[in-house]
Amino acid sequence: MAELIGLKEDLAQVIRLALSEQTEDVRLFAARLVRKYRNSEPDLAQQVDLFLRAKPHRRAGAPLRKAAAPSLPEQVLPVDDESRLSLLKVFRDSPDLEAPLLSAELGESIGQLIHERKQTARLAALGLTPTRSAIFVGQPGVGKTLTARWLAAQLGAPLYVLDLTAVMSSLLGRSGSNLRAALDFAKRSPCVLLLDEIDAIAKRRSDDSDVGELKRLVTVILQEVDEWPATGLLLAATNHPKLIDPALWRRFDLVAEFKVPEPASVKEAIKRFLGPDFALFGRWIEILTYAFHGQSFSDIKREIQRFRRAVALGTTPDADLIEEFIKARALSLDRQGRIDMAVLLAKQTRLSQHSISDITGVSRDTIRKYTTDGSTVGQKKRRREA
Ligand SMILES: Nc1ncnc2c1ncn2[C@@H]1O[C@H](COP(=O)(O)OP(=O)(O)OP(=O)(O)O)[C@@H](O)[C@H]1O
Ligand SMILES: [Mg+2]
Structure with missing residues (x-):
C-alpha cells in the first residue's frame, strides 16, 4: 500500500515537472525513480531506464532554462520522499553581505580559500586543483554557518545547507537515499554545499550503537569528500570534533577552527x-x-x-x-x-x-x-x- 502511495506521488511529481517543461529535471527525477524502484518494481525501473538512455543528457554548458524563463528556480530541490519536505536550505546572499568577524589566522585561511576558488583556471594550467573541501569546527554561535554564507556570496554561488540531524531523524532506511539525492543535486551545478552537524552521521565507526546503515552513510560521505568535483565547494560543520571519524577528518583539504572571540x-x-x-x-x-x-x-x-x-x-x-x-x-x-x-x-x-x-x-x-x-x-x- 505504501508503495502504491509512493508511486502515485512520484507520478504526480513527474507530471508537474513535465508540464512546466523542466526537461532536465524530469530526467534527473526519472533517474532517481530508477534507483528507487530497482528492487520493488524492476520492470518499471528497467522501462524508465530505457527511456532515459534513449534521450541523451543535456550538453555540458547548455543553458538550464529557456531564455524566456530566467526567473524560474534552476533545479527542483530534492525532497524527502515521505514528508515531501525540502532536504536542502538555500541561501543566495548578495556579495555585500557583511563579512564575519574572524580571528587573524582563520581570516587568512578563508581568504586563501576564496583566492584559490577565484583562480581555478590559473591553478588548472599548473595541474593543480583549488581547495575542494573544508570542515568548520567550533562551538555554537561562532560563525560557521555565517562564514559559509559569506563564502558562497563571495564566490557568486548559492549555498545549500543539508542539516544532517534532520536527515538522520528520518527513518534510517531513507537517510541514505536522502543523503544521496542531496549530494547528487549539489554536484550538478557550481555551488557551495554545507553538511551541517556532520557529527550526527559521521560518528566513529567503532561506536557500538552504530548499525549497518549508519556505517554505509559514513562510507558514502567518505567517498563524496574524496571525489567532490572541483567545480563545487564542500563544507562541513561540527560542534563535536571528537565524534568525527578520523578517516573522515583527514579527507578534508582544510580544517578551519572557529574560536570564541578575542x-x-x-x-x-x-x-x-x-x-x-x-x-x-x-x-x-x-x-x-x-x-x-x-x-x-x-x-x-x-x-x-x-x-x-x-x-x-x-x-x-x-x-x-x-x-x-x-x-x-x-x-x-x-x-x-x-x-x-x-x-x-x-x-x-x-x-x-x-x-x-x-x-x-x-x-x-x-x-x-x-x-x-x-x-x-x-x-x-x-x-x-x-
Ligand atoms: N564570526 C562572526 N561574526 C559576526 N557575527 C557572527 C559571527 N558568528 C556568529 N555571528 C552572529 O551569530 C549568528 C549565528 O551564527 P552562526 O549561525 O554562523 O553560528 P554557528 O557557528 O553556525 O552555530 P551552530 O553550531 O549553532 O550552527 C549569526 O547570524 C551572526 O549574527
Ligand atoms: Mg550553524
Missing part, C-alpha cells in the same frame, strides 16, 4: 550589533567587552538585541540594563574576575563604590585598594587575553 573581536561585535544605538551604549563599551568575555558572537548579539529593544520601547533605561546584565555576569566570574570588573566600573562609570560593590559582590575596601593601585586590572586583563 576581546578585540568582542568589542567589534558589540559595535556592529549595536548599530545606531552605539551612540547611546558607547560609554559602556569597555565594561561590556569585559563582561562578554568567553561568550559566543550569537550570545553577544542576543543580549545586545535585548538591550536595544528595551531602550527602543522605553521599558528600561540603558544604565539599568547594563547594571542588571553585569550583575548576572559577575556571578559566573571568579574572585579576581569580579575585582577586575569592579575596578573597571569604578574607572569607566560614575557608579558609586556602594553600587559597584552591590553589583560585583566585591567589598568597598577591596575596590578602594585596587583603584588606588591602577596597574592591577591591566595586568590581569592582559593575562586573560594571552
Whole structure:
C-alpha cells in the first residue's frame, strides 16, 4: 500500500515537472525513480531506464532554462520522499553581505580559500586543483554557518545547507537515499554545499550503537569528500570534533577552527550589533567587552538585541540594563574576575563604590585598594587575553 502511495506521488511529481517543461529535471527525477524502484518494481525501473538512455543528457554548458524563463528556480530541490519536505536550505546572499568577524589566522585561511576558488583556471594550467573541501569546527554561535554564507556570496554561488540531524531523524532506511539525492543535486551545478552537524552521521565507526546503515552513510560521505568535483565547494560543520571519524577528518583539504572571540573581536561585535544605538551604549563599551568575555558572537548579539529593544520601547533605561546584565555576569566570574570588573566600573562609570560593590559582590575596601593601585586590572586583563 505504501508503495502504491509512493508511486502515485512520484507520478504526480513527474507530471508537474513535465508540464512546466523542466526537461532536465524530469530526467534527473526519472533517474532517481530508477534507483528507487530497482528492487520493488524492476520492470518499471528497467522501462524508465530505457527511456532515459534513449534521450541523451543535456550538453555540458547548455543553458538550464529557456531564455524566456530566467526567473524560474534552476533545479527542483530534492525532497524527502515521505514528508515531501525540502532536504536542502538555500541561501543566495548578495556579495555585500557583511563579512564575519574572524580571528587573524582563520581570516587568512578563508581568504586563501576564496583566492584559490577565484583562480581555478590559473591553478588548472599548473595541474593543480583549488581547495575542494573544508570542515568548520567550533562551538555554537561562532560563525560557521555565517562564514559559509559569506563564502558562497563571495564566490557568486548559492549555498545549500543539508542539516544532517534532520536527515538522520528520518527513518534510517531513507537517510541514505536522502543523503544521496542531496549530494547528487549539489554536484550538478557550481555551488557551495554545507553538511551541517556532520557529527550526527559521521560518528566513529567503532561506536557500538552504530548499525549497518549508519556505517554505509559514513562510507558514502567518505567517498563524496574524496571525489567532490572541483567545480563545487564542500563544507562541513561540527560542534563535536571528537565524534568525527578520523578517516573522515583527514579527507578534508582544510580544517578551519572557529574560536570564541578575542576581546578585540568582542568589542567589534558589540559595535556592529549595536548599530545606531552605539551612540547611546558607547560609554559602556569597555565594561561590556569585559563582561562578554568567553561568550559566543550569537550570545553577544542576543543580549545586545535585548538591550536595544528595551531602550527602543522605553521599558528600561540603558544604565539599568547594563547594571542588571553585569550583575548576572559577575556571578559566573571568579574572585579576581569580579575585582577586575569592579575596578573597571569604578574607572569607566560614575557608579558609586556602594553600587559597584552591590553589583560585583566585591567589598568597598577591596575596590578602594585596587583603584588606588591602577596597574592591577591591566595586568590581569592582559593575562586573560594571552
Ligand atoms: N564570526 C562572526 N561574526 C559576526 N557575527 C557572527 C559571527 N558568528 C556568529 N555571528 C552572529 O551569530 C549568528 C549565528 O551564527 P552562526 O549561525 O554562523 O553560528 P554557528 O557557528 O553556525 O552555530 P551552530 O553550531 O549553532 O550552527 C549569526 O547570524 C551572526 O549574527
Ligand atoms: Mg550553524
